[in-house]
Amino acid sequence: MLNGKGASLLDGYMEDLATDRIYRLMISQRMRHSDRVEILGETGLPIRHTPELIRDLFEEELARLLRETAALLIRWQLRRSEKRGRSVKR
Numbered sequence: 519m520l521n522g523k524g525a526s527l528l529d530g531y532m533e534d535l536a537t538d539r540i541y542r543l544m545i546s547q548r549m550r551h552s553d554r555v556e557i558l559g560e561t562g563l564p565i566r567h568t569p570e571l572i573r574d575l576f577e578e579e580l581a582r583l584l585r586e587t588a589a590l591l592i593r594w595q596l597r598r599s600e601k602r603g604r605s606v607k608r
Contacts, residue, residue, distance in 0.1 A: 545572060 548557060548567040559565035 545567070549569065549572065552567040556564045557567060565571070
């Protein structure tokens with residue numbers, strides 16, 4: 519994607535890259551200080567941000583994104599084949 523040119527040359531991607539870096543720093547800070555600062559989970563109970571927790575959360579999110587992407591691709595392919603079928607019949 520970058521072709522060795524650097525991210526700053528991509529239109530519209532600088533904000534995403536900066537946001538990504540900020541989130542990575544936030545996650546690392548939570549991991550570093552989770553034994554000193556209480557962080558509440560979705561249930562309202564304290565949760566420690568361990569490397570294992572972070573890995574599991576990323577794996578769950580990746581699996582969700584892959585499922586959604588696959589579903590979108592299947593729908594796109596069906597619409598495309600339907601359009602081709604219509605144009606061939608004419």
